[in-house]
Amino acid sequence: MDRVYLQNGEQIDFDFYQNEKDFIVDEIPLGEFKGKGNFIIIHVKKVELTTWDMIAAFAEFLKIPAQKIGYAGLKDKHATTTQYISVELKYEKELKRFRHPQIKILSTKKHTQSIQMGDLKGNRFSINLFNIDDIKAGRIEKLAKKAEKNGIPNYFGYQRFGRDGDSIEQAKEMIAGELHVSDTKLKKFLTSVYQSTFFNQWLKERIELSKESGKFVLLDGDVYLAKDSKLITPALIPLKDFEAKKMVPTGLLCGRGAFRARDEAREIEKKYDDEFLVEKGLRREALVFPYDIISNYNKGFGLFNISFSLPKGSYATVFLESIANKNFTAKDVKKD
Numbered sequence: 001m002d003r004v005y006l007q008n009g010e011q012i013d014f015d016f017y018q019n020e021k022d023f024i025v026d027e028i029p030l031g032e033f034k035g036k037g038n039f040i041i042i043h044v045k046k047v048e049l050t051t052w053d054m055i056a057a058f059a060e061f062l063k064i065p066a067q068k069i070g071y072a073g074l075k076d077k078h079a080t081t082t083q084y085i086s087v088e089l090k091y092e093k094e095l096k097r098f099r100h101p102q103i104k105i106l107s108t109k110k111h112t113q114s115i116q117m118g119d120l121k122g123n124r125f126s127i128n129l130f131n132i133d134d135i136k137a138g139r140i141e142k143l144a145k146k147a148e149k150n151g152i153p154n155y156f157g158y159q160r161f162g163r164d165g166d167s168i169e170q171a172k173e174m175i176a177g178e179l180h181v182s183d184t185k186l187k188k189f190l191t192s193v194y195q196s197t198f199f200n201q202w203l204k205e206r207i208e209l210s211k212e213s214g215k216f217v218l219l220d221g222d223v224y225l226a227k228d229s230k231l232i233t234p235a236l237i238p239l240k241d242f243e244a245k246k247m248v249p250t251g252l253l254c255g256r257g258a259f260r261a262r263d264e265a266r267e268i269e270k271k272y273d274d275e276f277l278v279e280k281g282l283r284r285e286a287l288v289f290p291y292d293i294i295s296n297y298n299k300g301f302g303l304f305n306i307s308f309s310l311p312k313g314s315y316a317t318v319f320l321e322s323i324a325n326k327n328f329t330a331k332d333v334k335k336d
Helices: 051-062 089-095 134-150 166-175 184-210 239-243 263-272 316-324
Strands: 023-029 039-047 080-088 103-111 120-129 224-226 247-253 282-285 291-298 303-311
Touching: 039 051, 039 089, 051 080, 051 089, 051 103, 080 089, 089 103, 120 316, 134 291, 134 303, 134 316, 166 184, 184 247, 184 263, 239 247, 247 263, 303 316
Parallel strands: 023 080
Antiparallel strands: 023 120, 039 080, 039 103, 120 303, 224 247, 247 282, 291 303
């Protein structure tokens, strides 16, 4: 399914590659670690490894179940990434002997609790773009500033749906009862693919509706997420609060218990809702705002480095798509 964006300009052709040199991701923790407590927070750098592979390496070395290692989120395999994991304090001495060719412990610090899934503010990215000339560089800088001000659609990126997008069909078959899946992790993954597909389809329609104005159009009955993480369905659209980034509209990840939109907003949302899905539903921000954007253009090499931060759960590749005004796939960004 195509992802469409708010910018109405021409497509910008550039290349980027998910590899250890050209795609760098640094996890931004929620806050400071206390320096005391019964857990060790490990700041880890990994290269060309999944988070699962990295955790498995620590689990094997410490001779503990992988479930004993806390982490906040999954990081790209084809990249150089840093993130925080936690283990019990009793393994502090053993960690000093840890060696792995693709993993480096950058630092350790004590903390009062283990890291849980979602315990991160966001991620900082540094990505090299190739085949850039002066005109493209100027346009990229301009569009990046516009994205910082107006936000970008918070699509799930191509990574969510498998290399060839085949997970979507599997998910639909499983939900329809045509495919039996016994593996709990696979079942959970396919359910999230199903929910994510509906969300992306809903968001695409809302972006199409907003293209003429160049900004996301709010509708009566939209459900908003406030800065204090409370969901709100206001009687009147809070335009000033939205423009001040105090509230952001949300879309539905269908399932039980999720708050539904009302009125005009619900008319669109219900097309992408499965009210019979037994798994838990959620709301997801329709827009996210990149911040702390820094650009460096090397004219001689046609190389443009862009660094930026995004809130957790959003995709750097979606930010790049919003600038390029085109969709990328896993095949596009893998350099042989």
